[in-house]
Amino acid sequence: MIIDLSGKTAIVTGSTRGIGLAIATGLASAGAQVTVVGRDQGRVNSAVEKVNAAVGRDAARGVVCDPGTLEGTAALIAAQPQADILVNGLGIYGAREFFDIDDALWEEFFQVNIMSGVRLSRHYAKGMRERGWGRIQFISSESALNIPTEMVHYGVSKSALQGLSRGLAKVLAGTGVTVNTILPGPTRTEGAVQMMADLAAERGVTAEEMEGLFLKENRPSTLLHRFASPEEVANLCVYAASPQASATTGAALRVEGGIVESIA
Missing domain, CATH: 1.10.10 (Arc Repressor Mutant, subunit A)
Incomplete structure (x- = not known):
């Protein structure tokens, strides 16, 4: 199978390192023009250089903003008004005893892990629908299904992404735009x-x-x-973003090494 994303534009939030950077590199390697999104100018510049060096062309540009805020979302949309592929990779995590998770921390996780994807998808999905083609992905986690006791707030936020992704896939049914979640493990x-x-x-x-x-x-x-390696996760994301994955939508795509005890 040869995946060719030439002529497609992609946005990957939270892509200055880790899984997000691997996804940006994978999409660029398949021919897409990729916008790397991060909150630190130095890290964004470094990530853009790494992507371009890996693919041997000017395949990436950077936008410095925080999509976890209204202002950051507006800044990204202004810098990149349209996209064919949107990967909502921005997310935060951290262990915290449940009884020590105050309202402010719950709200922070809600804004960053959920609302960033809601706001960006609400904007970019309209253009995808009008053009009759698009790919939206939410980077979830096996923790959405196996809520970790040391990170209940994180697991709940990832579970919410599952519902968001499925619901949006139904909204966009029959439009040529697919919506899926990706569930990495460790x-x-x-x-x-x-x-x-x-x-x-x-x-x-x-x-x-x-x-x-x-x-x-x-x-x-x-x-x-x-x-797993970040590249192993990214491989699934690149496939889900491809024309070959046109019949895969509304799905939770697992790349978590079989941790989830389910055959469904």
């Missing part, structure tokens, strides 16, 4: 690597050993028995 991003290193230091083991312990203790149902 992925070897910069943040995850640092977390494993910190835990390894506390427990006196290597970072590699800590990954195995983490999976055994926290994700014992894994069938992969290792963390």
